[in-house]
Amino acid sequence: MKVGLVSLGCSKNQVDSEMILGLFKNYSIDITNEVAEADIIVVNTCGFIESAKKEAIDTILEMADYKKEGNCKTLIVTGCLAKRYKKQILETMPEVDLCIGVDEYNDIDKILSECLNQKLLNQNLNFNDRIISTNFPLAYIRISDGCDNRCSYCAIPLIRGNHVSRKFEDIVSEVQNLAAQGIQEFCLIAQDTSKYGLDLYGKLRLKDIIQKISKIEGVKWIRILYMYLYETTDELIEEIAHNPKVCPYFDIPIQHISNRMLTLMNRHDTKEIIMDRIKKIREVIPEAILRTTVITGFPGETQQDFDEMLSGIRQIAFDRLGAFAYSREEDTKSYHMKNQIKESTKEERLKKVFDVQKEISLKNNKKRIGKQYEVIVEDVSPDNQYFVCRSMCEAPDVDGRIYIKIDDDNVDKIIVGGFIHVEIIECNEYDLYAKIL
Numbered sequence: 233m234k235v236g237l238v239s240l241g242c243s244k245n246q247v248d249s250e251m252i253l254g255l256f257k258n259y260s261i262d263i264t265n266e267v268a269e270a271d272i273i274v275v276n277t278c279g280f281i282e283s284a285k286k287e288a289i290d291t292i293l294e295m296a297d298y299k300k301e302g303n304c305k306t307l308i309v310t311g312c313l314a315k316r317y318k319k320q321i322l323e324t325m326p327e328v329d330l331c332i333g334v335d336e337y338n339d340i341d342k343i344l345s346e347c348l349n350q351k352l353l354n355q356n357l358n359f360n361d362r363i364i365s366t367n368f369p370l371a372y373i374r375i376s377d378g379c380d381n382r383c384s385y386c387a388i389p390l391i392r393g394n395h396v397s398r399k400f401e402d403i404v405s406e407v408q409n410l411a412a413q414g415i416q417e418f419c420l421i422a423q424d425t426s427k428y429g430l431d432l433y434g435k436l437r438l439k440d441i442i443q444k445i446s447k448i449e450g451v452k453w454i455r456i457l458y459m460y461l462y463e464t465t466d467e468l469i470e471e472i473a474h475n476p477k478v479c480p481y482f483d484i485p486i487q488h489i490s491n492r493m494l495t496l497m498n499r500h501d502t503k504e505i506i507m508d509r510i511k512k513i514r515e516v517i518p519e520a521i522l523r524t525t526v527i528t529g530f531p532g533e534t535q536q537d538f539d540e541m542l543s544g545i546r547q548i549a550f551d552r553l554g555a556f557a558y559s560r561e562e563d564t565k566s567y568h569m570k571n572q573i574k575e576s577t578k579e580e581r582l583k584k585v586f587d588v589q590k591e592i593s594l595k596n597n598k599k600r601i602g603k604q605y606e607v608i609v610e611d612v613s614p615d616n617q618y619f620v621c622r623s624m625c626e627a628p629d630v631d632g633r634i635y636i637k638i639d640d641d642n643v644d645k646i647i648v649g650g651f652i653h654v655e656i657i658e659c660n661e662y663d664l665y666a667k668i669l
């Protein structure tokens with residue numbers, strides 16, 4: 233029997249997908265990348281915002297076709313959408329045999345073994361039994377799950393529950409295992425990484441965990457994603473600055489800059505906190521890369537609020553910025569807010585944010601021409617023209633890349649998954665181009 237899994241959504245979901253595949257491996261079921269030849273197909277879904285839900289439903293329907301026409305006998309839906317809309321999925325999509333939400337992962341072995349006629353393993357999702365799905369030496373390490381922040385637009389706490397940190401020693405042991413298997417880059421993820429430790433140890437311990445894992449043999453790069461600025465302490469910034477294994481990379485989703493909007497969003501950051509923390513980061517780490525996300529068209533956003541956001545974006549000049557039009561999610565507080573904004577206005581504002589950011593990104597990328605970096609070679613471009621690389625300044629999946637033209641001189645010297653030194657020679661607003669040193 234073979235299983236194929238389609239993983240949707242963010243890197244936090246990808247970690248679940250890798251653990252689900254680990255469980256299948258322990259049932260002695262083979263894993264295939266070709267869903268067409270799979271007897272069992274799993275769609276691990278995201279249900280965060282409207283576009284993610286649509287993508288999940290489209291994918292489930294597409295996979296259902298393999299059940300009608302192909303090898304597939306069992307279609308399983310897991311993840312966030314399965315938690316949020318289990319009843320509706322089972323009622324409206326009869327091709328789905330099993331729907332397992334994130335809240336049922338403590339029983340996943342029992343549910344799967346019964347459905348697939350397998351021997352009970354007495355083991356649920358296990359961080360030490362993951363099938364790493366990247367083709368280069370990178371692993372995402374989920375240090376906690378759930379969120380206590382209750383942003384008024386966000387459905388995550390409804391899906392994933394309250395913030396729960398993993399034990400310090402369990403994270404260390406997972407990193408040790410993966411480093412021993414050859415993984416070199418570790419991206420620490422959670423809904424709110426900067427809150428790591430507070431629930432378990434009564435204090436923020438992100439600084440301690442990066443310090444500890446940076447001492448593990450084989451660990452080359454540590455990158456922290458999803459930090460909240462009000463918890464980004466001076467101590468943490470100093471550790472990132474002085475620990476050579478930690479990427480000088482700050483992924484700090486701010487969502488807005490106007491205090492009126494931040495209050496309505498129930499964010500804990502204020503404009504003053506945002507500006508103060510960013511000033512501190514840049515004082516201590518002048519070469520720091522800043523990445524953020526913002527939301528346009530949150531209920532009640534006036535032209536003045538939006539202009540304040542745009543001017544803040546210009547002033548801060550983030551290196552990378554993702555923007556989303558507000559998605560009205562049922563069961564969230566902002567769903568019921570008055571002054572919902574027209575879709576066309578949300579989209580117009582979104583376009584303006586992207587236009588402004590394009591100019592900023594281009595300017596910031598130009599400053600990197602002539603600089604030298606160690607990069608990891610992730611892949612070869614689909615047209616076989618370039619090696620696709622990333623330095624400490626580029627996060628996997630979300631950022632632009634560094635491209636090196638493949639020629640007769642370098643084609644045999646560079647291997648995918650290896651590290652090389654390069655110098656940036658050209659850029660556009662998204663990507664950089666480099667030569668080997």
Ligand code: SF4
Binds near residue numbers: 379380382386389
């Ligand atoms: S910090 Fe806010 S946006 Fe992020 S997961 Fe928590 S509640 Fe959602």
